[in-house]
Amino acid sequence: MTSTTLVPVFAALGDETRWSILVALGEGDASASALAGRLPVTRQAIAKHLAVLQDVGLVESVRVGRELRYRVLGAQLSETARRLDRIGAEWDRRLAAIKRIAEEL
Amino acid sequence: MTSTTLVPVFAALGDETRWSILVALGEGDASASALAGRLPVTRQAIAKHLAVLQDVGLVESVRVGRELRYRVLGAQLSETARRLDRIGAEWDRRLAAIKRIAEEL
């Protein structure tokens, strides 16, 4: 669990249309067709985006009758955020150390 | 400050080579030419990546004699992480609410 490498997650998050989809799903679960009604792109395009998002664990799908309903997974976002924060903190720590050493010269 | 829209930041972080550059810079500041010595890509390719990273505020550059030295900015990463975390938390909150309502039916 949460063993996803983070680069593909960022790649998935680096697209405006996918954010539109995520935001729309944030209002409540929906199918690709339903999303196509609200967004200015084709159902097929949305389906592809949903596949990408699902691959990196940002959404999950559930069959409801003849439709595939998608749900956004905030936990994956939080996990990614935590990892990012740790990296950023580490880099700032090193930067501070280097700066300190430089000033001592 | 920190008014960067986050989608381009994610797009910038969604590339393996750029992460290699960030990690290399994490070991200490360096110029595009210096990085080209350590990474399996051309100096020009690295220069382009550095431009992307600088555009979204992930690195900054300082002229040192005839070379342009780059430095990674962990603060921008932390800021991005904080925003991500807030979004994820919000979505999980809504999901929980929806689930609760569904169970009450």
Next chain:
DNA sequence: GATTAGTGCAACCACAGAGTTGCATTAATC
């Protein structure tokens, strides 16, 4: 059983961008 709303699959187009090579330019160094 016919219709209809939803998904799945495949081919295709167009553009962005990751990477390259080549040359011009600038600033240290001898």
Next chain:
DNA sequence: GATTAATGCAACTCTGTGGTTGCACTAATC
């Protein structure tokens, strides 16, 4: 001042992918 090491700029290739259209399939609904 000549040389050398760095950056800057431009053109080009090639792959990835966001988007489309078209059709086949499946499962509700009438």
